[in-house]
Amino acid sequence: MKSWMPFEVIAALRFLGEGRMQTTFIIVGASIGVAVVVFMSAILTGMQANIIRRSLLSQPHIVIQPAEEVARPLRDPRDEAPTVQKRTQRLLSIDQWQAHSQVIRDMPGVDVVTPTVAGPAFALRGDANRSVSLTGIDPDDFVRIVPLPDKIVAGTWRLTSTDVLIGTELATDLGAAVGDKMRLATPNGAALTLTITGIFDLGSKGVNERNVYVLLRTAQDLLNLTGGASNLDVTVKDLWQAENIAQRINARVGLEADSWIRTNNQLFIALNAQTISNTALRIAVAICVALGIASVLVVSVVQKSREIGILRAMGASRLQVMNVFLIQGGIVGLVGSIFGSAIAAAFLKAWEVMLKNPDGTPLFQLHFEPKLAVWAAIIATLTGLAAAVTPARRAARLDPVVAIRG
Amino acid sequence: MAEAVIRLEGVRKAYPGAGGEDVEVLHGIDLGLDRGEFVALMGPSGSGKSTLLNLVGLLDRPTGGRILIAGADTTALDEAAITQLRGKRIGFVFQYHYLIPAFTAIENVMMPMLLARGRPDEAMRKRAAALLAQVGLTQWENNKVNFLSGGQQQRVAIARALAMNPALVLADEPTGNLDTKSADGVFSVMREVNRAEGTAFLFVTHNPTLAARCDRLVQLVDGRIVTPAAAPQPALAAASP
Numbered sequence: 099m100k101s102w103m104p105f106e107v108i109a110a111l112r113f114l115g116e117g118r119m120q121t122t123f124i125i126v127g128a129s130i131g132v133a134v135v136v137f138m139s140a141i142l143t144g145m146q147a148n149i150i151r152r153s154l155l156s157q158p159h160i161v162i163q164p165a166e167e168v169a170r171p172l173r174d175p176r177d178e179a180p181t182v183q184k185r186t187q188r189l190l191s192i193d194q195w196q197a198h199s200q201v202i203r204d205m206p207g208v209d210v211v212t213p214t215v216a217g218p219a220f221a222l223r224g225d226a227n228r229s230v231s232l233t234g235i236d237p238d239d240f241v242r243i244v245p246l247p248d249k250i251v252a253g254t255w256r257l258t259s260t261d262v263l264i265g266t267e268l269a270t271d272l273g274a275a276v277g278d279k280m281r282l283a284t285p286n287g288a289a290l291t292l293t294i295t296g297i298f299d300l301g302s303k304g305v306n307e308r309n310v311y312v313l314l315r316t317a318q319d320l321l322n323l324t325g326g327a328s329n330l331d332v333t334v335k336d337l338w339q340a341e342n343i344a345q346r347i348n349a350r351v352g353l354e355a356d357s358w359i360r361t362n363n364q365l366f367i368a369l370n371a372q373t374i375s376n377t378a379l380r381i382a383v384a385i386c387v388a389l390g391i392a393s394v395l396v397v398s399v400v401q402k403s404r405e406i407g408i409l410r411a412m413g414a415s416r417l418q419v420m421n422v423f424l425i426q427g428g429i430v431g432l433v434g435s436i437f438g439s440a441i442a443a444a445f446l447k448a449w450e451v452m453l454k455n456p457d458g459t460p461l462f463q464l465h466f467e468p469k470l471a472v473w474a475a476i477i478a479t480l481t482g483l484a485a486a487v488t489p490a491r492r493a494a495r496l497d498p499v500v501a502i503r504g
Numbered sequence: 505m506a507e508a509v510i511r512l513e514g515v516r517k518a519y520p521g522a523g524g525e526d527v528e529v530l531h532g533i534d535l536g537l538d539r540g541e542f543v544a545l546m547g548p549s550g551s552g553k554s555t556l557l558n559l560v561g562l563l564d565r566p567t568g569g570r571i572l573i574a575g576a577d578t579t580a581l582d583e584a585a586i587t588q589l590r591g592k593r594i595g596f597v598f599q600y601h602y603l604i605p606a607f608t609a610i611e612n613v614m615m616p617m618l619l620a621r622g623r624p625d626e627a628m629r630k631r632a633a634a635l636l637a638q639v640g641l642t643q644w645e646n647n648k649v650n651f652l653s654g655g656q657q658q659r660v661a662i663a664r665a666l667a668m669n670p671a672l673v674l675a676d677e678p679t680g681n682l683d684t685k686s687a688d689g690v691f692s693v694m695r696e697v698n699r700a701e702g703t704a705f706l707f708v709t710h711n712p713t714l715a716a717r718c719d720r721l722v723q724l725v726d727g728r729i730v731t732p733a734a735a736p737q738p739a740l741a742a743a744s745p
Contacts, residue, residue, distance in 0.1 A: 105618045112606035408602045411563060412616045412664070413591015415584060499563045 191326025234317020431482025
């Protein structure tokens with residue numbers, strides 16, 4: 099008996115040590131439960147991070163646009179019930195965009211705000227012409243939203259007023275290489291000849307075919323928006339807060355703000371469903387573990403009822419008896435979480451080694467965060483304690499007279 | 505008159521019966537034990553011995569009458585206070601010794617002190633070792649109790665009952681399961697403690713020879729004390745089963 103340990107802990111450890119087989123079974127059970135939860139959580143987090151990273155690579159989290167133009171009939175529409183046709187939407191600059199972007203940048207949760215000018219254009223080279231989506235960017239800020247320099251596969255990351263960056267597919271379609279000239283023409287008649295300084299690969303065929311990046315000023319000239327910005331692109335610190343922040347922006351500056359959650363609704367729903375089903379599964383596993391611990395402890399209380407009676411006869415309080423069993427539950431949870439986290443870490447390592455992309459990089463990045471193990475330990479211990487409540491109360495309620503006689 | 509360690513005044517105990525009516529097992533028991541007294545309690549099966557012992561040991565509460573410990577009434581005490589009083593004042597030795605098998609002999613003896621004080625310390629260990637020496641088990645003190653013989657286990661139980669230096673030890677047929685030689689040894693140990701420490705003993709037994717060696721014999725028949733004998737009467741003792 100170690101002198102620093104209180105009676106309850108000593109007795110809990112001895113009782114667990116005594117029922118060796120039961121204790122082994124239940125700790126193995128708890129370990130497997132914890133291992134499954136930790137492993138699943140790490141996989142899910144890694145997978146979601148991967149999906150989000152790939153899907154959101156070439157887009158900002160929130161896109162801000164001018165408020166939609168609406169038709170305002172001069173007569174009261176209730177008078178004669180006229181048909182009010184929807185207005186066509188012109189490409190407009192955001193009014194006061196510089197002031198607005200400053201306001202948005204100062205809002206909590208917002209990371210980067212950068213103006214862009216986006217509109218339709220034709221890429222022309224020789225006989226080839228392709229319709230493209232032209233985006234004028236402020237390179238310094240924009241790279242903090244889309245990591246373009248990392249995605250350049252040919253040429254360099256350089257953008258002056260006569261330069262253009264195009265995707266790999268478009269380069270193939272136009273038969274263009276780095277250093278070649280190409281012409282960009284817009285529906286309003288403007289056209290410029292630009293030098294291809296870099297070819298990028300953003301990992302999606304559609305994007306590589308259609309996205310064309312030029313300097314903000316160049317796009318303003320081409321799209322006839324001198325000094326303007328058609329969009330403000332925003333990234334936020336917490337992805338999942340994007341929609342809330344978009345709504346706050348809308349309320350604050352009165353502009354249309356669309357978050358990735360709205361524009362990629364299907365993706366968001368899928369990710370959310372995954373998180374919910376994962377949580378449900380985790381809870382189910384926790385309940386299974388808790389029931390296992392509870393059933394073993396209930397049996398233990400019955401087996402030990404005579405000893406409990408003796409302890410009570412010798413002056414053990416109900417609280418002391420209860421604590422002995424609560425602590426057993428807690429110990430099982432804690433020990434199970436330590437083994438479980440170790441098992442999960444080993445499986446994650448194996449996963450990383452065995453499942454690889456064709457280029458040898460891991461299929462997706464998995465991080466076994468120590469924080470996860472700490473959480474697992476805390477939750478497993480609490481689960482063990484909770485599981486022990488019923489058996490412990492039962493033990494505490496034992497009548498010493500009945501317990502000793504029985 | 506010597507100070508009474510425990511006094512029962514008109515104690516009754518009834519249990520709920522099958523037909524909804526209570527069945528009274530003890531019908532007004534008056535019994536007192538003085539300091540240093542060694543009293544044998546005899547009676548046929550079903551006479552209420554165990555019930556009486558549970559009441560004396562504060563494990564159960566009477567349905568009538570009063571139990572006084574060192575002159576103080578226990579009727580009004582709550583559960584926690586009773587538990588504390590029991591732990592401090594009363595030691596138990598049971599027929600099936602009821603040691604805790606997960607612990608060694610010395611740890612079992614330390615248990616009442618551990619329960620009272622929360623954490624083990626050196627003083628407890630010394631006291632437990634001294635008690636085990638008193639019952640002649642020094643060389644077994646670090647054995648798990650399951651590895652000891654019946655007589656040895658019963659002696660551990662006696663040492664444990666004495667751990668808190670109680671005024672009263674209740675022994676419920678402690679020799680009932682032992683052979684004559686072991687029973688004699690266990691009885692002698694109790695008697696020695698009784699003489700050396702002045703601890704009062706209430707000793708339930710079916711063995712008339714051992715009962716005859718006690719200071720006083722109390723006979724319980726059908727829930728009543730029939731012979732408040734001042735001294736053991738071999739004739740009466742021999743007549744009981």
